[in-house]
Amino acid sequence: MPFIDVNNAQIYFETNGETGPWITLVNGHTRSSKDFRLLARHLVEAGFQVLIFDNRGSGQTKTTAPYTATDMVQDVYAIWEKFSIKKSFVVGLSMGGMLSEIIASERDITGLVLVSTGAGQQDINPISNGSWGTTIEEVTARMSNYFTEGFASRNKLLIEAMNKQILQSIQNDSYEEKAQEQRAAIRNINNQAILERIKCPTLIIHGSEDQIIKVEAAHNLNVSIPNAELKVIEGAGHLLLAEDSKTLAKSIIDFCQANRA
Numbered sequence: 001m002p003f004i005d006v007n008n009a010q011i012y013f014e015t016n017g018e019t020g021p022w023i024t025l026v027n028g029h030t031r032s033s034k035d036f037r038l039l040a041r042h043l044v045e046a047g048f049q050v051l052i053f054d055n056r057g058s059g060q061t062k063t064t065a066p067y068t069a070t071d072m073v074q075d076v077y078a079i080w081e082k083f084s085i086k087k088s089f090v091v092g093l094s095m096g097g098m099l100s101e102i103i104a105s106e107r108d109i110t111g112l113v114l115v116s117t118g119a120g121q122q123d124i125n126p127i128s129n130g131s132w133g134t135t136i137e138e139v140t141a142r143m144s145n146y147f148t149e150g151f152a153s154r155n156k157l158l159i160e161a162m163n164k165q166i167l168q169s170i171q172n173d174s175y176e177e178k179a180q181e182q183r184a185a186i187r188n189i190n191n192q193a194i195l196e197r198i199k200c201p202t203l204i205i206h207g208s209e210d211q212i213i214k215v216e217a218a219h220n221l222n223v224s225i226p227n228a229e230l231k232v233i234e235g236a237g238h239l240l241l242a243e244d245s246k247t248l249a250k251s252i253i254d255f256c257q258a259n260r261a
Contacts, residue, residue, distance in 0.1 A: 032059030118217030
């Protein structure tokens with residue numbers, strides 16, 4: 001299995017593609033690298049190499065001690081070192097976007113894509129900090145905040161499947177405990193003061209109807225990051241990877257193609 005040992009953790013990762021610039025994908029709260037497999041395939045077809053991995057507290061990554069956001073950022077650097085990745089695009093979703101802002105402020109990266117994110121904990125709807133519950137009704141109620149009503153009504157089977165998967169993880173995989181550990185790690189993130197240090201080309205993508213991180217947070221990023229552009233996807237909610245995957249993939253590919261070395 002592809003794991004790397006880093007500071008009290010075994011980080012699960014996958015690489016995709018053989019040639020081209022690297023793109024590193026950093027996922028959001030509790031989400032695993034499985035979410036990225038279709039997007040990774042599109043990026044490889046467009047001529048890129050792609051790194052995906054499970055954050056601490058997600059997927060197959062295993063931890064043996066409490067951790068911080070700094071540890072999660074260092075995990076990315078450790079994988080880059082393992083594969084001698086000198087430069088990479090970084091694409092971060094939600095919580096992953098906040099971690100990616102730290103990376104971009106510390107490292108010379110090729111470009112940054114921030115999806116459905118803000119500058120820190122202050123931008124996150126408090127509802128995302130609560131318990132997922134222990135019944136399908138509770139999980140369904142919680143998930144209703146992540147999609148627009150229109151998308152939910154058109155994709156009932158997809159959302160039912162997602163809700164059942166989350167409930168199964170709660171019952172069998174210590175999901176709630178891991179979620180709490182991750183929330184504790186990111187609780188004190190406030191990147192507002194470091195945004196001006198991000199010098200690489202930056203694309204910000206946000207749904208206009210996002211209820212977890214309001215679109216105003218994206219506008220703040222756009223004015224705070226020196227070389228940024230903002231794309232608002234009208235009528236979309238928080239989980240753009242599910243709600244408008246085609247627009248998201250095309251936006252990332254177009255940006256990376258335009259800024260590849």
